[in-house]
Amino acid sequence: MITIKEVARHAGVSMSTVSYVLSGKRSISGETRRRVEQSIAALGYHPNAGARALASSKSQVLGLVVPLRSGVNMPVIMQFVASIVSAARDYDYDVLLLTKEAGPGEAHRVTARSMADAIILMDVESDDLRIPELRTVEAPVVLLGMPDDHEGLSCVDLDFATAGRQMAGHLADRGHRSIALIGSPPAVYERGTSYAARLLEGFRSEAAKRDVRASVHPCAPGYDAVAKCLDQALAPEHGTTGLVVHNEAVLGPLLLELRRRSLDVPADLSVITLCPDDVAESLPVPLTSIAVPAQELGTIAVEMVMARLTEEHAPEVRLLQPRLTDRGSTSRR
Amino acid sequence: MITIKEVARHAGVSMSTVSYVLSGKRSISGETRRRVEQSIAALGYHPNAGARALASSKSQVLGLVVPLRSGVNMPVIMQFVASIVSAARDYDYDVLLLTKEAGPGEAHRVTARSMADAIILMDVESDDLRIPELRTVEAPVVLLGMPDDHEGLSCVDLDFATAGRQMAGHLADRGHRSIALIGSPPAVYERGTSYAARLLEGFRSEAAKRDVRASVHPCAPGYDAVAKCLDQALAPEHGTTGLVVHNEAVLGPLLLELRRRSLDVPADLSVITLCPDDVAESLPVPLTSIAVPAQELGTIAVEMVMARLTEEHAPEVRLLQPRLTDRGSTSRR
DNA sequence: TATCGAAATCGAAACGCTTCAACGAGCCCG
DNA sequence: CGGGCTCGTTGAAGCGTTTCGATTTCGATA
Numbered sequence: 001m002i003t004i005k006e007v008a009r010h011a012g013v014s015m016s017t018v019s020y021v022l023s024g025k026r027s028i029s030g031e032t033r034r035r036v037e038q039s040i041a042a043l044g045y046h047p048n049a050g051a052r053a054l055a056s057s058k059s060q061v062l063g064l065v066v067p068l069r070s071g072v073n074m075p076v077i078m079q080f081v082a083s084i085v086s087a088a089r090d091y092d093y094d095v096l097l098l099t100k101e102a103g104p105g106e107a108h109r110v111t112a113r114s115m116a117d118a119i120i121l122m123d124v125e126s127d128d129l130r131i132p133e134l135r136t137v138e139a140p141v142v143l144l145g146m147p148d149d150h151e152g153l154s155c156v157d158l159d160f161a162t163a164g165r166q167m168a169g170h171l172a173d174r175g176h177r178s179i180a181l182i183g184s185p186p187a188v189y190e191r192g193t194s195y196a197a198r199l200l201e202g203f204r205s206e207a208a209k210r211d212v213r214a215s216v217h218p219c220a221p222g223y224d225a226v227a228k229c230l231d232q233a234l235a236p237e238h239g240t241t242g243l244v245v246h247n248e249a250v251l252g253p254l255l256l257e258l259r260r261r262s263l264d265v266p267a268d269l270s271v272i273t274l275c276p277d278d279v280a281e282s283l284p285v286p287l288t289s290i291a292v293p294a295q296e297l298g299t300i301a302v303e304m305v306m307a308r309l310t311e312e313h314a315p316e317v318r319l320l321q322p323r324l325t326d327r328g329s330t331s332r333r
Numbered sequence: 334m335i336t337i338k339e340v341a342r343h344a345g346v347s348m349s350t351v352s353y354v355l356s357g358k359r360s361i362s363g364e365t366r367r368r369v370e371q372s373i374a375a376l377g378y379h380p381n382a383g384a385r386a387l388a389s390s391k392s393q394v395l396g397l398v399v400p401l402r403s404g405v406n407m408p409v410i411m412q413f414v415a416s417i418v419s420a421a422r423d424y425d426y427d428v429l430l431l432t433k434e435a436g437p438g439e440a441h442r443v444t445a446r447s448m449a450d451a452i453i454l455m456d457v458e459s460d461d462l463r464i465p466e467l468r469t470v471e472a473p474v475v476l477l478g479m480p481d482d483h484e485g486l487s488c489v490d491l492d493f494a495t496a497g498r499q500m501a502g503h504l505a506d507r508g509h510r511s512i513a514l515i516g517s518p519p520a521v522y523e524r525g526t527s528y529a530a531r532l533l534e535g536f537r538s539e540a541a542k543r544d545v546r547a548s549v550h551p552c553a554p555g556y557d558a559v560a561k562c563l564d565q566a567l568a569p570e571h572g573t574t575g576l577v578v579h580n581e582a583v584l585g586p587l588l589l590e591l592r593r594r595s596l597d598v599p600a601d602l603s604v605i606t607l608c609p610d611d612v613a614e615s616l617p618v619p620l621t622s623i624a625v626p627a628q629e630l631g632t633i634a635v636e637m638v639m640a641r642l643t644e645e646h647a648p649e650v651r652l653l654q655p656r657l658t659d660r661g662s663t664s665r666r
Numbered sequence: 667t668a669t670c671g672a673a674a675t676c677g678a679a680a681c682g683c684t685t686c687a688a689c690g691a692g693c694c695c696g
Numbered sequence: 697c698g699g700g701c702t703c704g705t706t707g708a709a710g711c712g713t714t715t716c717g718a719t720t721t722c723g724a725t726a
Contacts, residue, residue, distance in 0.1 A: 053383030
């Protein structure tokens with residue numbers, strides 16, 4: 001193993017000079033810098049991470065707590081992960097993978113051992129039992145998602161309330177007088193999942209404000225459940241002409257079922273949804289949608305971490321404004 | 334930060350004794366052990382990872398190279414990742430997340446800096462250009478997938494040739510005289526992806542051996558492509574009565590298209606596939622299938638890493654025997 | 667020309683742990 | 697009873713960095 005000492009000797013300078021060339025924390029003459037850099041390249045020197053961490057008490061590692069249980073939407077999770085890893089690398093940080101199943105104890109373990117300088121926690125739920133434990137972690141913590149009680153924690157999330165309002169408003173704008181929300185599975189609402197509740201609230205309040213009739217239909221995955229859910233949402237007494245879908249998993253089956261019923265989108269029924277753009281685009285009928293800006297959220301999470309790591313930055317909450325893309329799946333009434 | 338020195342003082346022993354209690358590398362009297370453990374608990378001591386790595390030149394970290402580009406099947410990737418993380422934790426290792434896009438340079442970087450003791454690389458392709466570079470990594474490398482040239486590298490993979498043979502054989506056993514392989518997208522074959530080629534070869538050779546007519550149809554994703562592909566596979570001149578599907582992404586559309594054509598599975602057409610069990614189960618028609626044993630492969634990969642890390646274990650190749658689950662989607666002719 | 671300050675470099679003390687050589691104590695064997 | 701074990705424990709030497717003064721150099725200012 002090539003050490004900084006050997007580089008120093010090769011370049012004819014002291015260890016500290018090499019270190020300062022690497023870190024840029026003190027000024028170094030151009031001439032010296034060049035010699036050192038040449039020696040580094042010539043010898044193939046790589047600074048030892050352990051030694052560095054020990055001396056500087058910084059690991060240059062982020063702990064990322066990911067839900068690996070199936071059930072959550074893996075492709076989206078991966079988009080988050082990818083953007084976080086890539087943003088972290090831009091700041092010269094690496095990412096240690098922690099599983100949510102293993103609990104927040106993991107976050108504590110890696111920070112207490114100085115394996116990670118900060119923690120990013122994905123897919124946070126409203127009532128997450130583990131949130132309190134996170135407060136005991138002696139390192140910045142940033143949550144993707146916004147629990148009810150986020151006092152003292154940084155959070156980033158999509159503004160689901162506004163998203164709900166936008167989608168209801170979009171249909172109201174086009175003259176729809178009765179709309180339905182096809183929601184997440186019942187269990188999601190029952191456990192009070194924050195984002196679902198916030199979207200629902202926005203949807204309802206905007207509908208009320210615009211004097212539009214609104215019904216809500218939680219929907220389990222699976223072809224049969226979708227059909228049953230549609231039976232309710234499209235029951236004649238509602239006179240529903242527009243659907244807001246907040247349940248990515250049922251989009252495909254739902255559109256197929258509509259086709260089976262000879263209901264054309266958007267001629268007979270308008271549909272708008274909240275899902276990743278690539279999903280909305282690749283459906284049999286491309287849907288007007290609000291995107292889940294996974295990329296952006298991940299990047300922001302990393303930026304918030306860095307802010308808290310470098311400055312004396314207090315915890316903050318950031319809600320991303322939703323962006324609606326019209327793909328023509330809604331029509332004017 | 335609580336250090337080992339403080340624990341030692343608290344327990345009235347030397348630092349080295351505490352260290353040996355922790356590592357178990359020397360015998361310690363029960364009495365002393367108990368006192369030290371109490372002190373550790375009382376003070377809330379957590380060994381500093383950097384110091385440990387520096388002194389022992391072991392990081393207790395595995396670098397995991399994951400393909401994060403979309404296109405690959407994320408849920409399956411996640412199954413691998415989950416099983417790898419969990420197996421690694423069983424050995425007291427953590428997992429550093431590296432992206433495949435960033436290249437094998439990342440593997441080199443983290444090992445050269447002693448951030449990771451070994452590398453696991455997922456989703457390896459036959460002709461992977463980066464394989465040669467991996468040989469220069471000064472740490473054990475284990476591949477999930479088997480490139481053509483794997484000299485000097487450890488690999489784990491499903492035995493796709495046998496899988497192809499099994500599926501063809503399964504249909505032949507049931508009296509089918511003409512079968513078709515609905516394969517991966519053309520691009521996958523064109524770039525000579527190892528697993529696809531191996532399955533194809535097994536499929537063909539078994540069909541030949543059993544004197545069964547076999548046609549092969551690479552299939553792009555998307556409803557239209559699937560329909561077109563079925564047109565070919567089920568063209569009257571073939572007389573195809575059984576389908577082997579090796580393309581997870583098209584299973585849903587394919588079954589729907591068959592239904593649309595009023596072809597019952599298995600009455601009119603037998604279908605067998607290779608995909609994760611949960612996918613096979615949750616399709617509109619549950620399919621007889623060979624599982625992608627992600628869990629198992631991940632665990633084995635970790636075990637191989639550990640073997641190479643602890644013993645003087647030479648690189649090895651392990652092919653998992655496929656396991657076929659009959660879900661009644663094939664019928665006797 | 668003497669003095670001062672900034673720029674460039676150096677030396678050495680941490681950082682917290684592992685591990686090796688060494689040592690005393692107790693034991694068994696001859 | 698002396699010599700050679702093993703067992704449990706210790707002290708101290710690293711491991712490869714960073715970083716904090718201290719020191720040197722040099723040009724500018726007085």
